[in-house]
Amino acid sequence: MSIIVFTENRGGKLKKSSFEAISYAMNIAENTSKPVVAVSVGELGDDELSALAKYGAAKIVSVNDPAWKSNDSQAYTKLMAEIAEKENADTFIFSHSNEGKAIAPRLAVKLKAGLITNITGVPANFSPLTIKRKTYNGSAFQLMKIKADKAVLTINPNSCDVVEKPVDVNIEKFSPSVAGDGATKVENVDVVTGKILLTEAPIVVSGGRGLKSGDNWGMIEQLGEVLGAGLACSRPVSDEGWRSHEEHVGQTGKIIAPDLYIAVGISGAIQHIGGVSGAKVLVAIDKDKEAPIFKYADYGIIGDAFEVVPRLIESLQKFKA
Amino acid sequence: MKILVCLGNVPDTTTKIRFDGEMKNLATEGVQWVINPWDELALTRALEIKEGSGGKIEKVSVVNVGKADAEPTIRKALAIGADDAYRIDADPSDAYFIAAQIAEVVKNNNFEIIFAGKESSDFNGSAVGSMLAEFLDIPSVSAVSAFDFPDGKVVLKRDIDGGKETIGIDTPFVTIVQKGISINPRIPAMRGIMMARTKPINVSQPVAVDTLVEYETFELPEAKAECKMVDPENTDALVDLLHNEAKVI
Numbered sequence: 001m002s003i004i005v006f007t008e009n010r011g012g013k014l015k016k017s018s019f020e021a022i023s024y025a026m027n028i029a030e031n032t033s034k035p036v037v038a039v040s041v042g043e044l045g046d047d048e049l050s051a052l053a054k055y056g057a058a059k060i061v062s063v064n065d066p067a068w069k070s071n072d073s074q075a076y077t078k079l080m081a082e083i084a085e086k087e088n089a090d091t092f093i094f095s096h097s098n099e100g101k102a103i104a105p106r107l108a109v110k111l112k113a114g115l116i117t118n119i120t121g122v123p124a125n126f127s128p129l130t131i132k133r134k135t136y137n138g139s140a141f142q143l144m145k146i147k148a149d150k151a152v153l154t155i156n157p158n159s160c161d162v163v164e165k166p167v168d169v170n171i172e173k174f175s176p177s178v179a180g181d182g183a184t185k186v187e188n189v190d191v192v193t194g195k196i197l198l199t200e201a202p203i204v205v206s207g208g209r210g211l212k213s214g215d216n217w218g219m220i221e222q223l224g225e226v227l228g229a230g231l232a233c234s235r236p237v238s239d240e241g242w243r244s245h246e247e248h249v250g251q252t253g254k255i256i257a258p259d260l261y262i263a264v265g266i267s268g269a270i271q272h273i274g275g276v277s278g279a280k281v282l283v284a285i286d287k288d289k290e291a292p293i294f295k296y297a298d299y300g301i302i303g304d305a306f307e308v309v310p311r312l313i314e315s316l317q318k319f320k321a
Numbered sequence: 322m323k324i325l326v327c328l329g330n331v332p333d334t335t336t337k338i339r340f341d342g343e344m345k346n347l348a349t350e351g352v353q354w355v356i357n358p359w360d361e362l363a364l365t366r367a368l369e370i371k372e373g374s375g376g377k378i379e380k381v382s383v384v385n386v387g388k389a390d391a392e393p394t395i396r397k398a399l400a401i402g403a404d405d406a407y408r409i410d411a412d413p414s415d416a417y418f419i420a421a422q423i424a425e426v427v428k429n430n431n432f433e434i435i436f437a438g439k440e441s442s443d444f445n446g447s448a449v450g451s452m453l454a455e456f457l458d459i460p461s462v463s464a465v466s467a468f469d470f471p472d473g474k475v476v477l478k479r480d481i482d483g484g485k486e487t488i489g490i491d492t493p494f495v496t497i498v499q500k501g502i503s504i505n506p507r508i509p510a511m512r513g514i515m516m517a518r519t520k521p522i523n524v525s526q527p528v529a530v531d532t533l534v535e536y537e538t539f540e541l542p543e544a545k546a547e548c549k550m551v552d553p554e555n556t557d558a559l560v561d562l563l564h565n566e567a568k569v570i
Protein backbone atom coordinates (compact mmCIF):
# COMPACT_ATOMS: atom_id res chain seq x y z
CA MET A 1 0.00 0.00 0.00
CA SER A 2 1.19 3.52 -0.71
CA ILE A 3 0.41 7.09 0.29
CA ILE A 4 -0.58 9.53 -2.44
CA VAL A 5 -0.11 13.28 -2.06
CA PHE A 6 -2.05 15.62 -4.33
CA THR A 7 0.23 18.61 -4.95
CA GLU A 8 -0.88 22.05 -6.12
CA ASN A 9 0.88 24.63 -8.22
CA ARG A 10 0.40 28.25 -9.18
CA GLY A 11 2.16 30.19 -11.94
CA GLY A 12 4.41 27.23 -12.81
CA LYS A 13 5.59 26.77 -9.21
CA LEU A 14 4.62 24.25 -6.55
CA LYS A 15 2.79 25.79 -3.62
CA LYS A 16 4.37 25.70 -0.17
CA SER A 17 1.37 23.74 1.09
CA SER A 18 2.39 20.92 -1.26
CA PHE A 19 5.71 20.52 0.58
CA GLU A 20 3.81 20.53 3.87
CA ALA A 21 1.58 17.76 2.53
CA ILE A 22 4.64 15.71 1.47
CA SER A 23 6.15 16.13 4.95
CA TYR A 24 2.84 15.06 6.46
CA ALA A 25 2.84 11.97 4.26
CA MET A 26 6.46 11.19 5.19
CA ASN A 27 5.54 11.22 8.86
CA ILE A 28 2.86 8.58 8.19
CA ALA A 29 5.21 6.70 5.85
CA GLU A 30 7.91 6.40 8.50
CA ASN A 31 5.41 4.97 10.96
CA THR A 32 3.72 2.56 8.54
CA SER A 33 6.49 1.68 6.04
CA LYS A 34 4.44 2.82 3.05
CA PRO A 35 6.04 4.62 0.09
CA VAL A 36 5.01 8.19 -0.80
CA VAL A 37 3.87 9.05 -4.32
CA ALA A 38 3.26 12.68 -5.31
CA VAL A 39 0.72 13.55 -7.99
CA SER A 40 1.10 16.75 -9.99
CA VAL A 41 -1.41 18.05 -12.50
CA GLY A 42 -0.13 21.04 -14.43
CA GLU A 43 2.52 22.36 -16.70
CA LEU A 44 5.54 21.97 -14.44
CA GLY A 45 9.07 21.17 -15.60
CA ASP A 46 11.10 18.30 -14.14
CA ASP A 47 13.32 20.77 -12.25
CA GLU A 48 10.35 22.16 -10.39
CA LEU A 49 8.86 18.71 -9.77
CA SER A 50 12.19 17.46 -8.40
CA ALA A 51 11.78 19.90 -5.51
CA LEU A 52 9.27 17.41 -4.08
CA ALA A 53 12.06 14.86 -3.68
CA LYS A 54 13.83 17.21 -1.27
CA TYR A 55 11.06 16.42 1.21
CA GLY A 56 10.94 12.70 0.57
CA ALA A 57 8.72 12.01 -2.45
CA ALA A 58 10.63 9.28 -4.30
CA LYS A 59 8.05 8.95 -7.04
CA ILE A 60 6.14 11.65 -8.88
CA VAL A 61 3.24 10.96 -11.22
CA SER A 62 2.96 13.98 -13.49
CA VAL A 63 -0.05 14.78 -15.67
CA ASN A 64 1.18 17.57 -17.93
CA ASP A 65 -1.60 18.09 -20.42
CA PRO A 66 -3.58 21.28 -21.21
CA ALA A 67 -6.77 19.15 -21.33
CA TRP A 68 -6.60 19.13 -17.51
CA LYS A 69 -6.63 22.92 -17.18
CA SER A 70 -10.32 23.29 -16.32
CA ASN A 71 -9.84 21.91 -12.82
CA ASP A 72 -13.07 19.94 -12.89
CA SER A 73 -13.44 18.26 -9.51
CA GLN A 74 -15.38 15.30 -10.92
CA ALA A 75 -12.68 14.59 -13.53
CA TYR A 76 -9.89 15.09 -10.98
CA THR A 77 -11.60 12.59 -8.67
CA LYS A 78 -11.63 10.00 -11.46
CA LEU A 79 -7.97 10.75 -12.17
CA MET A 80 -7.01 10.26 -8.52
CA ALA A 81 -8.97 7.01 -8.36
CA GLU A 82 -7.14 5.76 -11.47
CA ILE A 83 -3.74 6.63 -9.99
CA ALA A 84 -4.80 5.12 -6.64
CA GLU A 85 -5.44 1.80 -8.31
CA LYS A 86 -2.19 1.92 -10.28
CA GLU A 87 -0.15 2.78 -7.19
CA ASN A 88 -2.11 0.53 -4.84
CA ALA A 89 -2.74 3.44 -2.47
CA ASP A 90 -4.83 3.51 0.69
CA THR A 91 -3.97 6.94 2.11
CA PHE A 92 -4.52 10.26 0.31
CA ILE A 93 -3.25 13.64 1.41
CA PHE A 94 -4.56 16.99 0.18
CA SER A 95 -4.17 20.57 1.37
CA HIS A 96 -7.23 22.06 3.04
CA SER A 97 -7.34 24.58 0.17
CA ASN A 98 -10.07 25.45 -2.33
CA GLU A 99 -8.72 22.79 -4.66
CA GLY A 100 -8.18 20.14 -1.98
CA LYS A 101 -11.62 20.71 -0.47
CA ALA A 102 -13.20 20.33 -3.92
CA ILE A 103 -11.63 16.93 -4.66
CA ALA A 104 -10.90 15.15 -1.35
CA PRO A 105 -14.55 14.62 -0.21
CA ARG A 106 -15.49 13.30 -3.67
CA LEU A 107 -12.56 10.90 -3.64
CA ALA A 108 -13.54 9.68 -0.16
CA VAL A 109 -17.01 8.75 -1.47
CA LYS A 110 -15.65 7.18 -4.64
CA LEU A 111 -13.17 4.97 -2.75
CA LYS A 112 -15.34 4.53 0.34
CA ALA A 113 -12.56 6.00 2.43
CA GLY A 114 -12.81 7.73 5.79
CA LEU A 115 -12.38 11.50 5.43
CA ILE A 116 -10.77 13.83 7.96
CA THR A 117 -10.61 17.51 6.97
CA ASN A 118 -9.24 20.67 8.55
CA ILE A 119 -6.27 18.85 10.11
CA THR A 120 -3.86 20.87 12.26
CA GLY A 121 -1.40 18.31 13.59
CA VAL A 122 0.41 15.04 12.94
CA PRO A 123 -1.48 11.80 13.70
CA ALA A 124 -1.96 10.86 17.35
CA ASN A 125 -2.08 7.20 16.31
CA PHE A 126 -1.22 5.39 13.07
CA SER A 127 -3.27 2.21 13.43
CA PRO A 128 -6.08 3.00 13.29
CA LEU A 129 -5.21 6.43 11.94
CA THR A 130 -6.34 8.96 14.56
CA ILE A 131 -5.92 12.67 13.94
CA LYS A 132 -6.71 16.00 15.57
CA ARG A 133 -8.73 18.45 13.51
CA LYS A 134 -9.88 22.02 14.04
CA THR A 135 -13.56 22.61 14.69
CA TYR A 136 -15.91 25.35 15.93
CA ASN A 137 -13.83 27.93 14.05
CA GLY A 138 -10.74 27.23 16.08
CA SER A 139 -12.56 27.34 19.44
CA ALA A 140 -11.99 23.59 19.80
CA PHE A 141 -10.22 20.54 18.42
CA GLN A 142 -11.59 17.08 17.85
CA LEU A 143 -9.90 13.69 17.64
CA MET A 144 -11.16 11.55 14.77
CA LYS A 145 -10.42 7.94 13.94
CA ILE A 146 -10.55 6.25 10.54
CA LYS A 147 -12.73 3.12 10.51
CA ALA A 148 -12.51 2.37 6.77
CA ASP A 149 -9.64 0.59 4.95
CA LYS A 150 -8.71 3.83 3.21
CA ALA A 151 -8.21 7.38 4.44
CA VAL A 152 -8.45 10.80 2.77
CA LEU A 153 -6.98 13.73 4.71
CA THR A 154 -6.91 17.50 4.17
CA ILE A 155 -4.14 19.42 5.97
CA ASN A 156 -4.45 23.08 6.88
CA PRO A 157 -1.77 25.22 5.17
CA ASN A 158 0.89 26.63 7.55
CA SER A 159 -0.12 24.15 10.27
CA CYS A 160 2.41 21.37 9.87
CA ASP A 161 6.19 21.54 9.60
CA VAL A 162 8.10 21.10 6.38
CA VAL A 163 11.00 18.69 6.96
CA GLU A 164 13.80 18.09 4.44
CA LYS A 165 14.40 14.39 3.66
CA PRO A 166 16.12 14.33 0.26
CA VAL A 167 15.73 11.19 -1.88
CA ASP A 168 16.40 10.23 -5.50
CA VAL A 169 13.38 10.83 -7.63
CA ASN A 170 11.59 9.00 -10.39
CA ILE A 171 9.25 11.20 -12.44
CA GLU A 172 6.64 9.31 -14.39
CA LYS A 173 4.76 11.11 -17.17
CA PHE A 174 1.25 9.77 -16.95
CA SER A 175 -1.51 9.87 -19.57
CA PRO A 176 -4.75 9.04 -17.77
CA SER A 177 -7.48 7.08 -19.52
CA VAL A 178 -10.14 9.40 -18.08
CA ALA A 179 -10.85 12.75 -19.77
CA GLY A 180 -9.67 15.95 -18.11
CA ASP A 181 -12.14 18.35 -19.63
CA GLY A 182 -15.24 17.68 -17.55
CA ALA A 183 -18.43 19.67 -17.28
CA THR A 184 -16.72 22.78 -15.90
CA LYS A 185 -16.16 25.20 -18.78
CA VAL A 186 -13.81 27.99 -17.77
CA GLU A 187 -14.86 31.05 -19.79
CA ASN A 188 -12.64 33.67 -18.25
CA VAL A 189 -9.77 33.89 -15.75
CA ASP A 190 -9.08 37.04 -13.79
CA VAL A 191 -6.05 36.45 -11.62
CA VAL A 192 -3.16 38.36 -10.12
CA THR A 193 0.09 36.40 -10.14
CA GLY A 194 3.27 37.19 -8.29
CA LYS A 195 1.48 38.47 -5.19
CA ILE A 196 2.09 36.40 -2.07
CA LEU A 197 -0.92 34.19 -1.29
CA LEU A 198 -2.62 35.13 1.96
CA THR A 199 -3.17 31.49 2.93
CA GLU A 200 0.53 30.69 2.43
CA ALA A 201 2.15 33.88 3.78
CA PRO A 202 4.33 33.32 6.88
CA ILE A 203 3.68 36.91 8.01
CA VAL A 204 0.39 38.79 7.56
CA VAL A 205 -0.32 42.46 8.32
CA SER A 206 -3.99 43.28 8.70
CA GLY A 207 -5.99 46.49 9.11
CA GLY A 208 -9.42 47.14 10.59
CA ARG A 209 -12.03 49.81 11.00
CA GLY A 210 -9.72 51.68 13.38
CA LEU A 211 -7.87 52.95 10.31
CA LYS A 212 -10.94 55.06 9.47
CA SER A 213 -10.59 55.02 5.66
CA GLY A 214 -9.13 53.05 2.77
CA ASP A 215 -6.98 56.12 2.04
CA ASN A 216 -5.00 55.40 5.19
CA TRP A 217 -3.67 52.04 3.98
CA GLY A 218 -0.31 53.42 2.81
CA MET A 219 1.34 52.68 6.16
CA ILE A 220 -0.17 49.17 6.27
CA GLU A 221 1.24 48.46 2.81
CA GLN A 222 4.60 49.85 3.91
CA LEU A 223 4.60 47.72 7.07
CA GLY A 224 3.75 44.72 4.91
CA GLU A 225 6.57 45.54 2.53
CA VAL A 226 9.27 45.86 5.18
CA LEU A 227 8.20 42.46 6.62
CA GLY A 228 7.62 40.76 3.25
CA ALA A 229 4.10 40.09 4.51
CA GLY A 230 0.75 39.34 2.95
CA LEU A 231 -1.95 41.98 3.47
CA ALA A 232 -5.32 41.30 5.05
CA CYS A 233 -8.26 43.18 6.53
CA SER A 234 -11.29 42.67 8.74
CA ARG A 235 -14.80 42.20 7.43
CA PRO A 236 -16.10 45.80 7.84
CA VAL A 237 -13.13 47.03 5.80
CA SER A 238 -13.96 44.81 2.82
CA ASP A 239 -17.71 45.43 3.23
CA GLU A 240 -17.04 49.18 3.06
CA GLY A 241 -15.00 48.62 -0.09
CA TRP A 242 -11.85 50.12 1.46
CA ARG A 243 -10.01 46.91 0.46
CA SER A 244 -10.81 43.99 -1.82
CA HIS A 245 -12.78 40.98 -0.53
CA GLU A 246 -9.71 38.89 -1.41
CA GLU A 247 -8.07 40.33 1.72
CA HIS A 248 -10.89 39.63 4.17
CA VAL A 249 -9.82 37.18 6.85
CA GLY A 250 -12.30 35.87 9.38
CA GLN A 251 -14.89 33.18 9.74
CA THR A 252 -16.68 34.13 6.53
CA GLY A 253 -13.54 35.15 4.66
CA LYS A 254 -10.17 33.44 4.47
CA ILE A 255 -8.92 31.26 7.31
CA ILE A 256 -5.18 31.68 7.80
CA ALA A 257 -2.45 30.38 10.09
CA PRO A 258 0.68 32.51 9.62
CA ASP A 259 3.68 32.47 11.98
CA LEU A 260 3.05 36.15 12.72
CA TYR A 261 -0.21 38.11 12.42
CA ILE A 262 -0.18 41.85 13.11
CA ALA A 263 -3.67 43.31 13.65
CA VAL A 264 -3.87 47.09 13.40
CA GLY A 265 -7.06 48.86 14.46
CA ILE A 266 -8.99 45.58 14.70
CA SER A 267 -11.14 45.19 17.81
CA GLY A 268 -11.21 41.38 17.53
CA ALA A 269 -14.82 40.25 17.11
CA ILE A 270 -15.18 36.50 17.57
CA GLN A 271 -15.82 36.06 13.82
CA HIS A 272 -12.48 37.71 13.07
CA ILE A 273 -10.62 35.57 15.62
CA GLY A 274 -12.17 32.49 13.95
CA GLY A 275 -10.13 33.31 10.86
CA VAL A 276 -6.78 33.87 12.58
CA SER A 277 -6.82 31.63 15.65
CA GLY A 278 -4.23 29.41 13.96
CA ALA A 279 -1.62 32.22 13.96
CA LYS A 280 1.43 31.24 16.02
CA VAL A 281 2.08 34.78 17.24
CA LEU A 282 -0.52 37.55 17.27
CA VAL A 283 0.40 41.22 17.70
CA ALA A 284 -2.41 43.72 18.31
CA ILE A 285 -2.15 47.48 17.92
CA ASP A 286 -5.29 49.34 18.97
CA LYS A 287 -6.12 52.46 20.91
CA ASP A 288 -8.93 50.82 22.95
CA LYS A 289 -7.39 48.97 25.89
CA GLU A 290 -10.69 47.08 26.38
CA ALA A 291 -10.65 45.71 22.79
CA PRO A 292 -11.18 41.90 22.86
CA ILE A 293 -8.24 41.43 20.47
CA PHE A 294 -5.87 41.81 23.44
CA LYS A 295 -7.35 38.66 25.00
CA TYR A 296 -6.06 36.67 22.01
CA ALA A 297 -2.85 38.61 21.38
CA ASP A 298 0.63 37.55 22.46
CA TYR A 299 1.98 41.10 22.23
CA GLY A 300 -0.04 44.28 22.40
CA ILE A 301 0.46 47.99 21.96
CA ILE A 302 -2.28 50.29 23.23
CA GLY A 303 -1.94 53.43 21.18
CA ASP A 304 -2.90 55.43 18.12
CA ALA A 305 -2.14 53.33 15.04
CA PHE A 306 -1.25 56.48 13.08
CA GLU A 307 1.62 57.11 15.49
CA VAL A 308 2.58 53.54 16.37
CA VAL A 309 2.73 52.01 12.88
CA PRO A 310 5.16 54.56 11.34
CA ARG A 311 7.34 54.17 14.44
CA LEU A 312 7.21 50.37 14.10
CA ILE A 313 8.19 50.63 10.43
CA GLU A 314 11.23 52.70 11.46
CA SER A 315 12.18 50.16 14.14
CA LEU A 316 11.88 47.32 11.62
CA GLN A 317 13.93 49.16 9.01
CA LYS A 318 16.61 49.69 11.63
CA PHE A 319 16.46 45.99 12.56
CA LYS A 320 16.61 44.81 8.94
CA ALA A 321 19.58 47.10 8.26
CA MET B 322 -36.29 23.40 -13.13
CA LYS B 323 -36.06 22.91 -9.36
CA ILE B 324 -33.43 24.11 -6.89
CA LEU B 325 -32.55 22.35 -3.63
CA VAL B 326 -30.68 24.20 -0.87
CA CYS B 327 -28.92 22.12 1.81
CA LEU B 328 -29.58 23.49 5.26
CA GLY B 329 -27.49 22.99 8.39
CA ASN B 330 -28.89 23.69 11.85
CA VAL B 331 -25.96 25.14 13.82
CA PRO B 332 -25.27 27.01 17.07
CA ASP B 333 -25.29 30.79 16.66
CA THR B 334 -21.75 31.86 15.68
CA THR B 335 -21.29 33.82 18.94
CA THR B 336 -21.95 30.71 21.09
CA LYS B 337 -19.41 30.09 23.83
CA ILE B 338 -18.11 26.61 23.01
CA ARG B 339 -18.11 24.16 25.95
CA PHE B 340 -18.43 20.38 26.11
CA ASP B 341 -20.34 17.99 28.33
CA GLY B 342 -18.89 15.55 30.82
CA GLU B 343 -16.34 13.43 29.04
CA MET B 344 -15.68 16.04 26.31
CA LYS B 345 -17.85 14.04 23.93
CA ASN B 346 -20.72 16.43 23.16
CA LEU B 347 -21.30 20.14 22.81
CA ALA B 348 -22.98 21.60 25.89
CA THR B 349 -26.18 22.81 24.28
CA GLU B 350 -27.86 24.48 27.24
CA GLY B 351 -28.78 28.05 26.32
CA VAL B 352 -27.51 27.63 22.74
CA GLN B 353 -29.44 29.49 20.02
CA TRP B 354 -29.77 27.39 16.86
CA VAL B 355 -29.71 29.10 13.48
CA ILE B 356 -29.47 28.35 9.76
CA ASN B 357 -25.82 27.76 8.88
CA PRO B 358 -24.72 31.25 7.67
CA TRP B 359 -23.51 30.09 4.22
CA ASP B 360 -26.70 28.08 3.68
CA GLU B 361 -28.73 31.17 4.54
CA LEU B 362 -26.83 33.17 1.91
CA ALA B 363 -27.29 30.29 -0.57
CA LEU B 364 -31.04 30.25 0.06
CA THR B 365 -31.22 34.01 -0.40
CA ARG B 366 -29.44 33.76 -3.76
CA ALA B 367 -31.54 30.76 -4.86
CA LEU B 368 -34.74 32.74 -4.20
CA GLU B 369 -33.41 35.77 -6.11
CA ILE B 370 -32.59 33.51 -9.07
CA LYS B 371 -36.04 31.94 -9.00
CA GLU B 372 -37.71 35.36 -8.89
CA GLY B 373 -35.65 36.63 -11.82
CA SER B 374 -35.95 33.48 -13.93
CA GLY B 375 -39.27 34.33 -15.59
CA GLY B 376 -40.73 31.02 -14.45
CA LYS B 377 -37.77 28.86 -15.56
CA ILE B 378 -37.12 27.97 -11.93
CA GLU B 379 -40.40 26.66 -10.64
CA LYS B 380 -39.47 25.85 -7.06
CA VAL B 381 -36.83 26.28 -4.33
CA SER B 382 -36.83 23.54 -1.69
CA VAL B 383 -34.64 23.09 1.39
CA VAL B 384 -33.35 19.88 2.92
CA ASN B 385 -32.06 19.19 6.41
CA VAL B 386 -30.74 16.04 8.05
CA GLY B 387 -31.77 16.43 11.67
CA LYS B 388 -34.13 15.48 14.44
CA ALA B 389 -37.43 17.24 15.12
CA ASP B 390 -35.65 19.92 17.14
CA ALA B 391 -34.29 21.31 13.84
CA GLU B 392 -37.80 22.25 12.70
CA PRO B 393 -37.73 25.88 13.95
CA THR B 394 -34.67 26.41 11.72
CA ILE B 395 -36.45 24.76 8.77
CA ARG B 396 -39.53 26.92 9.40
CA LYS B 397 -37.31 29.99 9.27
CA ALA B 398 -36.11 28.93 5.81
CA LEU B 399 -39.73 28.52 4.74
CA ALA B 400 -40.53 31.95 6.18
CA ILE B 401 -37.66 33.46 4.18
CA GLY B 402 -39.31 32.08 1.05
CA ALA B 403 -38.46 28.41 0.38
CA ASP B 404 -41.48 26.63 -1.14
CA ASP B 405 -41.22 23.41 0.83
CA ALA B 406 -38.81 21.34 2.90
CA TYR B 407 -37.44 17.84 3.36
CA ARG B 408 -36.18 16.58 6.70
CA ILE B 409 -34.45 13.24 7.11
CA ASP B 410 -35.10 12.23 10.67
CA ALA B 411 -31.57 11.43 11.92
CA ASP B 412 -28.70 12.79 13.94
CA PRO B 413 -26.48 14.81 11.56
CA SER B 414 -23.15 13.68 13.00
CA ASP B 415 -21.19 12.64 9.93
CA ALA B 416 -20.70 14.31 6.51
CA TYR B 417 -20.71 10.98 4.63
CA PHE B 418 -24.00 9.99 6.27
CA ILE B 419 -25.58 13.42 5.63
CA ALA B 420 -24.53 13.50 1.96
CA ALA B 421 -25.89 9.98 1.40
CA GLN B 422 -29.28 11.01 2.83
CA ILE B 423 -29.52 14.20 0.77
CA ALA B 424 -28.56 12.20 -2.36
CA GLU B 425 -31.75 10.14 -1.86
CA VAL B 426 -33.88 13.31 -1.74
CA VAL B 427 -32.27 14.61 -4.94
CA LYS B 428 -32.75 11.30 -6.78
CA ASN B 429 -36.37 10.91 -5.70
CA ASN B 430 -37.35 14.47 -6.59
CA ASN B 431 -35.24 15.35 -9.65
CA PHE B 432 -33.54 18.50 -8.42
CA GLU B 433 -31.24 19.96 -11.08
CA ILE B 434 -29.38 22.64 -9.16
CA ILE B 435 -28.22 21.95 -5.62
CA PHE B 436 -26.72 24.60 -3.37
CA ALA B 437 -24.49 23.71 -0.41
CA GLY B 438 -22.59 26.10 1.87
CA LYS B 439 -18.78 25.85 1.88
CA GLU B 440 -18.83 24.39 5.40
CA SER B 441 -20.98 24.25 8.49
CA SER B 442 -20.04 26.95 10.96
CA ASP B 443 -19.81 24.40 13.78
CA PHE B 444 -18.03 21.34 12.39
CA ASN B 445 -16.07 23.15 9.62
CA GLY B 446 -15.91 19.94 7.57
CA SER B 447 -16.19 21.34 4.02
CA ALA B 448 -17.37 17.96 2.80
CA VAL B 449 -21.13 17.54 2.39
CA GLY B 450 -21.58 19.39 -0.95
CA SER B 451 -18.73 17.60 -2.75
CA MET B 452 -19.65 14.23 -1.27
CA LEU B 453 -23.25 14.71 -2.39
CA ALA B 454 -22.11 15.38 -5.98
CA GLU B 455 -20.04 12.19 -5.97
CA PHE B 456 -22.93 10.13 -4.61
CA LEU B 457 -25.03 11.50 -7.50
CA ASP B 458 -22.16 11.20 -10.00
CA ILE B 459 -22.71 14.79 -11.20
CA PRO B 460 -20.30 17.76 -11.45
CA SER B 461 -19.62 20.08 -8.52
CA VAL B 462 -18.12 23.54 -8.50
CA SER B 463 -16.54 24.71 -5.23
CA ALA B 464 -15.59 28.14 -3.86
CA VAL B 465 -18.40 29.79 -5.81
CA SER B 466 -18.86 33.47 -4.96
CA ALA B 467 -21.35 34.48 -7.68
CA PHE B 468 -24.24 32.69 -9.39
CA ASP B 469 -26.01 34.24 -12.37
CA PHE B 470 -28.73 32.80 -14.54
CA PRO B 471 -29.02 34.92 -17.69
CA ASP B 472 -31.43 33.46 -20.28
CA GLY B 473 -31.64 30.18 -18.41
CA LYS B 474 -27.88 29.60 -18.66
CA VAL B 475 -25.81 29.16 -15.49
CA VAL B 476 -22.73 31.37 -15.05
CA LEU B 477 -20.65 30.97 -11.90
CA LYS B 478 -17.65 32.76 -10.48
CA ARG B 479 -15.19 30.51 -8.68
CA ASP B 480 -12.44 31.81 -6.37
CA ILE B 481 -8.98 30.53 -7.27
CA ASP B 482 -5.56 31.46 -5.87
CA GLY B 483 -5.20 35.19 -6.41
CA GLY B 484 -8.40 35.76 -8.38
CA LYS B 485 -11.57 34.41 -9.93
CA GLU B 486 -12.68 32.22 -12.83
CA THR B 487 -15.94 32.59 -14.73
CA ILE B 488 -17.47 29.19 -15.34
CA GLY B 489 -20.30 27.91 -17.51
CA ILE B 490 -21.94 24.64 -16.56
CA ASP B 491 -24.96 22.57 -17.60
CA THR B 492 -27.43 21.14 -15.11
CA PRO B 493 -27.55 19.02 -13.04
CA PHE B 494 -24.72 20.06 -10.72
CA VAL B 495 -23.88 20.94 -7.12
CA THR B 496 -22.61 24.43 -6.37
CA ILE B 497 -20.67 24.92 -3.14
CA VAL B 498 -20.97 28.57 -2.23
CA GLN B 499 -19.14 31.02 -0.01
CA LYS B 500 -18.79 34.72 0.77
CA GLY B 501 -20.17 36.93 -1.97
CA ILE B 502 -22.91 34.58 -3.22
CA SER B 503 -25.33 37.11 -1.73
CA ILE B 504 -24.50 40.06 0.49
CA ASN B 505 -27.11 40.04 3.25
CA PRO B 506 -29.33 37.10 4.15
CA ARG B 507 -33.04 37.71 3.58
CA ILE B 508 -35.01 38.38 6.77
CA PRO B 509 -38.43 36.73 7.14
CA ALA B 510 -41.35 39.17 6.90
CA MET B 511 -44.56 38.74 8.93
CA ARG B 512 -46.41 37.50 5.85
CA GLY B 513 -43.68 34.93 5.21
CA ILE B 514 -43.80 33.72 8.81
CA MET B 515 -47.58 33.25 8.55
CA MET B 516 -47.27 31.42 5.23
CA ALA B 517 -44.47 29.19 6.52
CA ARG B 518 -46.86 27.60 9.01
CA THR B 519 -48.77 25.87 6.24
CA LYS B 520 -45.86 24.96 3.94
CA PRO B 521 -45.07 21.22 3.94
CA ILE B 522 -42.06 19.65 5.68
CA ASN B 523 -41.71 16.15 4.19
CA VAL B 524 -40.17 13.93 6.86
CA SER B 525 -38.50 10.65 5.88
CA GLN B 526 -36.40 7.96 7.55
CA PRO B 527 -32.65 7.66 6.81
CA VAL B 528 -31.13 5.02 4.55
CA ALA B 529 -28.46 2.77 6.07
CA VAL B 530 -24.87 3.93 5.51
CA ASP B 531 -21.54 2.44 6.62
CA THR B 532 -19.56 4.28 9.28
CA LEU B 533 -16.17 5.26 7.86
CA VAL B 534 -14.94 7.57 10.63
CA GLU B 535 -15.46 7.69 14.36
CA TYR B 536 -15.45 10.66 16.68
CA GLU B 537 -13.34 10.46 19.78
CA THR B 538 -13.17 13.45 22.09
CA PHE B 539 -13.11 17.23 21.85
CA GLU B 540 -10.33 19.36 23.25
CA LEU B 541 -10.27 23.04 24.06
CA PRO B 542 -7.24 25.08 23.00
CA GLU B 543 -4.64 25.73 25.70
CA ALA B 544 -5.31 28.90 27.63
CA LYS B 545 -3.39 31.73 26.07
CA ALA B 546 -0.72 33.38 28.18
CA GLU B 547 -1.44 36.98 29.17
CA CYS B 548 -0.81 39.47 26.38
CA LYS B 549 2.57 41.20 26.87
CA MET B 550 2.06 44.94 26.61
CA VAL B 551 4.68 47.07 24.92
CA ASP B 552 5.10 50.83 25.43
CA PRO B 553 3.70 52.60 22.31
CA GLU B 554 6.74 54.90 22.36
CA ASN B 555 9.12 51.93 22.29
CA THR B 556 8.45 49.93 19.11
CA ASP B 557 12.11 48.79 19.18
CA ALA B 558 11.11 46.63 22.16
CA LEU B 559 8.39 44.93 20.10
CA VAL B 560 10.85 44.18 17.29
CA ASP B 561 13.26 42.77 19.84
CA LEU B 562 10.55 40.50 21.35
CA LEU B 563 9.45 39.26 17.93
CA HIS B 564 13.05 38.48 16.99
CA ASN B 565 14.52 37.10 20.22
CA GLU B 566 11.54 35.73 22.14
CA ALA B 567 8.91 34.74 19.57
CA LYS B 568 11.54 34.14 16.84
CA VAL B 569 9.15 34.99 14.03
CA ILE B 570 11.19 37.74 12.33
